[in-house]
Amino acid sequence: xxxxxxxxxxxxHLKVYTxxxxxxxxxxxxxxxxxxxxxxxxxxxxxxxxxxxxxIKFIAPGIxxxxxxxxxxxxxxxxxxxxxxxxxxxxxxxxxxxxxxxxIAGELMWGATxxxxxxxxxxxxxxxxxxxxxxxIILAIPIxxxxxxxxxxxxxxxxxxxxxxxSFNYFYTLFMTPMFLxxxxxxxxxxxxxxxxxxxxxxxxxHLVNICRAFSFGQPSTAxxxxxxxFTVVIILAPLPFRLMRKRVIK
Amino acid sequence: MNIITTKGLTKYxxxxxxxxxxxxxxxxxxxxxxxxxNGAGKTTVMGIIYCFMPPSAGDVKVFGMDVNKNPxxxxxxxxxxxxxxxxxxxxxxxxxxxxxxxxxxxxxxxxSKTAWELLDFVELRQxxxxxxxxxxxxxxxxxxxxxxxxxxPELLVLDEPTTGLDPHSRLSVWEKLxxxxxxxxxxxxxxxxxxxxxxxxxxxxxxxxxxxVAIDSPISLMKMHGGNLEDVYLKLTGRRLEA
Numbered sequence: 001x002x003x004x005x006x007x008x009x010x011x012x013h014l015k016v017y018t019x020x021x022x023x024x025x026x027x028x029x030x031x032x033x034x035x036x037x038x039x040x041x042x043x044x045x046x047x048x049x050x051x052x053x054x055x056i057k058f059i060a061p062g063i064x065x066x067x068x069x070x071x072x073x074x075x076x077x078x079x080x081x082x083x084x085x086x087x088x089x090x091x092x093x094x095x096x097x098x099x100x101x102x103x104i105a106g107e108l109m110w111g112a113t114x115x116x117x118x119x120x121x122x123x124x125x126x127x128x129x130x131x132x133x134x135x136x137i138i139l140a141i142p143i144x145x146x147x148x149x150x151x152x153x154x155x156x157x158x159x160x161x162x163x164x165x166x167s168f169n170y171f172y173t174l175f176m177t178p179m180f181l182x183x184x185x186x187x188x189x190x191x192x193x194x195x196x197x198x199x200x201x202x203x204x205x206x207h208l209v210n211i212c213r214a215f216s217f218g219q220p221s222t223a224x225x226x227x228x229x230x231f232t233v234v235i236i237l238a239p240l241p242f243r244l245m246r247k248r249v250i251k
Numbered sequence: 252m253n254i255i256t257t258k259g260l261t262k263y264x265x266x267x268x269x270x271x272x273x274x275x276x277x278x279x280x281x282x283x284x285x286x287x288x289n290g291a292g293k294t295t296v297m298g299i300i301y302c303f304m305p306p307s308a309g310d311v312k313v314f315g316m317d318v319n320k321n322p323x324x325x326x327x328x329x330x331x332x333x334x335x336x337x338x339x340x341x342x343x344x345x346x347x348x349x350x351x352x353x354x355x356x357x358x359x360x361x362x363s364k365t366a367w368e369l370l371d372f373v374e375l376r377q378x379x380x381x382x383x384x385x386x387x388x389x390x391x392x393x394x395x396x397x398x399x400x401x402x403x404p405e406l407l408v409l410d411e412p413t414t415g416l417d418p419h420s421r422l423s424v425w426e427k428l429x430x431x432x433x434x435x436x437x438x439x440x441x442x443x444x445x446x447x448x449x450x451x452x453x454x455x456x457x458x459x460x461x462x463x464v465a466i467d468s469p470i471s472l473m474k475m476h477g478g479n480l481e482d483v484y485l486k487l488t489g490r491r492l493e494a
Contacts, residue, residue, distance in 0.1 A: 008353050015350060016341045088337035094303055095331035096354035096402075097323045250304050251264055 001101040001242070008098060009106025010113070032067045032122050036060065036129075039186060050188060053217075060131035061212035062185030064140070065147070068119030069205050072148040073176060076111040076155035077168050084159070090249055100246050108152045108241065115148025116141065134218030140211060146230055147208045153237040154204075160244035179203045184210065204233055252279045254406055254437050255300060259309035262295050262461075269295045271461035272309070279405075282428075282438040284448045286484065287458035293441035294334060294410055296458075300439065301329050301408050313406070327355060330404035332395050334411045334441075338383045344394055345370065345379040352401040362401060369397040373427060389420030396427060407431060409440040413447060425451060445480040455480075459488040 040056030047055040083089040093103055120141055126132055158171050182189070182196060183205040189197045200206045207226035214223035255277040262270040270292040277283045285293040298304050299311055302322035311318045313325045338347050345366055352362030370376045373393035378386065386394065392412065399407060412428065413421040428451060432438055442448055448455045449469045456466045464487045465472060469480055476483040485491055 004356070005354070008356075011353060012339075012350050015346070016339070019341055087340060088333075088335055089339065091303075091333060091335075092337040092339070092351070093354060095301055095326065095329075095333070096351070097327045097356075098354045099323065 001105040003105070005098045005102035006105035006109060009093065009103055010109045012093075013106070013110040014113075028067070028071070028118055029121065029125065031070075032063045033125065035066075036063050036126070036131075040131075057131050057133075058213075059185055060126040060129075061137075061216040062183070062209045064119050064123045064126065064137075064144075065205060065208040065212045066180055066183075066185055067122040068115040068144045068148055069151050069180075069208065070176075071114040071118035072111040072151035073155045075114045076107060076152040077159060077171060078165070080107055080111075080156060080159050081162075081165055081168070084249065085165070094249070100249055101242055104156065104242050104245050107156060108149055111152025111155065112145045112148030115151065116145040119144035119148075132216045134216055136218050136220055137212070137216045139220060140215045143208070143211055143227060143230065146234055147204060149234045150204045150230065150237060153234070153241050156241035157237070157244055160241065160248045179205045204230060253277065254279050254281075255311075255313050255439075257309060257311045260296070260299065260306050260311055261308040262292070262299060262304075263307045269461055270299075270306075273461075273463045275456055275463060275466060277437065277439060279437055280432070280435050281453050282432050282440070282451050284452035284455040285439070285441045285458055286443065286445075286448050286455045286480075287441075287488075288443055288490065290460075291458040292461040293458055297408050297410050297439070297441060301331050302326050327402065328405050330399035330402060330407045332392075332399040332407070332409045332412055334414065336391050336395065338391060338394060338398070340383050343380050343382060344375055344386070347383065347394065348398055348401055351398050355402040357402065365401060365403070366397075369400055372400075372430075373397045374423075387420075389416055389423065392416060392420065392424060393427070396424065400431075404436065406437045406439070409438065411441055411443070413442075413444065421447075445484070449480055457484060457487055459490075464488060 036056065036059065040059055044055030049055065050058045090103060094100060123132075123137060123140070127137065158168075162168065182192070182200050183203055184200065189200050189206070192200070207229045210226040211223040211230070214220055214226075253276045255275070257276075258274050260270055260273045261268070273296070285296060287293050299306050299318060300313060302318050302325050305319055314328060316325055318325060339350065342350060348366035348369060349359065349362050352365065357365070367376070370379055373396055375390060375393060375397065378390065383391070396412070399409075409428070413424050416424065425447070428438060438451075440447075440451070452469060454466060454468050455472070456463045457472075458464070465483070467475070472483045473479060476486050481491075
């Protein structure tokens with residue numbers, strides 16, 4: 001993988017995005033804000049406080065994390081699949097000096113960029129609502145990129161093995177949605193049976209939620225193990241999307 | 252001087268032998284055609300030459316370099332016009348050329364100049380800002396040709412350059428290819444149109460089931476076997492080319 005060539009792929013995606021974002025960006029706000037409003041205000045009225053924190057403030061950092069997660073996964077499942085199969089963009093690019101490793105690196109970097117972008121936008125929005133106590137939350141922004149790499153890696157691994165675009169339903173229903181619901185965004189995990197808590201502990205979203213929450217309450221040091229975990233997972237997963245996508249694309 | 256030499260080139264897809272132990276050489280400045288029906292292995296041979304996929308066995312050298320060892324250097328000097336439209340649907344005509352040039356690390360200033368020259372060459376200057384969706388099939392083909400030229404390639408690989416085009420658009424593409432050949436660009440193309448092979452190619456390789464059954468100039472082939480190229484093909488392979 002050569003960074004310069006991967007950057008060319010990233011540049012292409014950015015150029016497409018700058019042309020199309022106007023028609024889609026509003027949609028990306030609406031869903032997280034709906035969760036925040038429905039659960040934070042609605043359910044929050046019954047729940048009151050969790051660990052001494054008003055419920056809406058408890059979930060706000062988690063919504064930043066989940067927005068970042070969904071941004072990278074949508075990009076690197078549907079987006080990548082359309083480029084690979086329907087638009088044949090991969091074929092076009094691979095006829096140039098860009099090779100498959102450069103191309104996959106570009107996809108990963110772009111997916112992570114989307115995490116950074118959408119996570120940051122939601123971060124700004126919830127901050128403007130007054131739901132974040134500490135300005136240390138700004139330091140979470142680079143971590144959104146790292147976490148985005150993990151979600152992009154997982155997505156590309158899936159893209160490399162699916163028979164068709166409909167298979168993504170399995171990915172979202174069986175993997176993404178449970179992760180979203182049981183990652184500690186909406187309730188502390190110690191209320192769950194230990195087996196479920198154990199599973200949640202291995203998901204990257206759980207750790208990203210911890211990080212965002214710790215930073216928004218001004219206690220970044222408590223999130224150090226989570227940060228370490230995320231960076232380790234980025235590296236451990238890294239070889240897989242490259243190996244599997246090569247197998248899929250190069251006959 | 253040979254631009255391409257292959258010895259024992261073989262390609263498997265799983266258990267399927269798509270290309271079966273073929274040898275050929277292509278000289279600089281030549282226009283060389285692979286003739287054969289769908290599934291004969293033409294596109295696979297092309298893909299191996301422009302380093303899209305590795306050969307399963309055999310020795311393939313392009314510009315004297317091994318396709319397994321120097322794919323990046325080889326690809327930098329090749330232009331590829333694919334069989335299928337893989338233009339970027341979100342970009343305009345001009346943007347398609349500029350973005351593609353970036354993959355070759357051509358600076359914007361230079362690629363912008365080249366892009367306009369190429370749009371003139373393929374007669375699409377008026378369409379520079381048009382969306383890809385609004386181009387006709389013939390225009391898309393011409394744009395694909397222009398895109399294949401952004402890096403000023405020494406070798407142009409054309410996979411069925413005129414398949415699906417109306418006669419007028421076909422003539423227009425042929426005319427462009429002749430101009431490129433007269434400039435000294437080496438051309439390799441696949442086709443299942445006899446007329447295309449006769450008109451453009453210095454030499455053709457007739458392929459059938461992954462093998463080359465004959466290589467020669469169209470004229471020699473016709474002299475040797477009698478009739479037109481269609482008859483030669485029928486005689487050598489026992490089948491007709493479906494157009």
